[in-house]
Amino acid sequence: MTQQSSFRALVVDDTDDGQVAQFRELTDTDLPDHDVLVEVEYSSLNYKDGLVIAGPQKMARRTPLVAGADLAGTVLESSNPDWKPGDRVVVNGWGLSETQSGGYTRRQRVKPEWLVRIPDAFSTRDAMAIGTAGYTSALCLDALERYGIASDAELLVTGAAGGVGSIAVALAAAAGHTVVAATGRPETHDFLSELGASSFVDRAELQGKGRPLGKERWDAAVDAVGGSTLVNVLSQIRYGGAVAACGLTESPSMPDATVMPHILRGVALLGVDSVMAPAPLRRSAWDRLARDLPASTLDSLSRVEPLSDVPRLAEEILAGKVRGRVVVDVT
Ligand code: NDP
Incomplete structure (x- = not known):
């Protein structure tokens, strides 16, 4: 057996003061009843x-819940034939930290279908970078490539x-794109140039109310920001281009958005x-990461911090x- 007496975890719970995250000592009996026990090394x-931990709104939809949307580690026990002790695994998403217990813990039980094998090219630390x-x-x-955006597109x-942005810059440059980085932090220009950015846009230039159709500037975009930025980016994508949108750090709403870029320039969102x-999309994404992101690049864009x-x-x-990215050492 692989019992461990107790281990520390960051747990979200509902209290009289709202939802709060606190460190607690857990044992295996506190973990969910899933088929695979993982010894977590990094989140x-x-x-x-x-x-989830410091936001103004309740994010966890079930409490108490271990926080942490990611985990990487080694399988300790599995009652599922697809996984065996010693397998190096990563879990991203699947409601971890919202509806399922997550990765800010030394041990976690997970569903077998959530697991992805860590590519040989990466350590568990790399997987969390x-x-x-x-x-x-x-x-x-992958979404832009499937849509038909050429690998030499701007x-x-x-x-x-940020995290999504810095890795997108590195992956896009590795794929052959000419990469333009929009950032509000000029002090990160050297860092972004090293990752593969060719030129820069001040993020303020993309914010606020713009024209429904602007000057055509880029073939495609990866947008981690949403809000007026996404609206303005769409209005400046060249004919037939596309934007892959995943984030909302500016805002989840799209103020003053019009259909013009879509119906007059065929731009796709x-x-x-x-x-x-x-799973097939996950495997394809991890294949791209293993192919295009050397561990040395990951080292330059990440740092390790304690739980x-x-x-x-x-x-x-x-x-x-x-x-860039923060790796969390849970050991
Ligand atoms: P980070 O905080 O690491 O990066 C976000 C970046 O957005 C910042 O570094 C900053 O970049 C920019 N930014 C922050 N605030 C504003 C603002 N008010 N206006 C414009 N730009 C701003 O976060 P992540 O990279 O981890 O996540 C980015 C977004 O992607 C989040 O909204 C996250 O929820 C979302 N996300 C969505 C996923 C999905 O499944 N769809 C999965 C993962 C993330 P700079 O300093 O360069 O200007």
């Missing part, structure tokens, strides 16, 4: 983790210095969801202050 910090944010970037690039990435993405610092880091990511 990660995503914008959604910030919302990618995490939901990076895997979503790969889903966006591609804009919004929220470029491709929605990208990582949480419930089916005890997650509450502070949650505030930072909501304030737009986190550069």
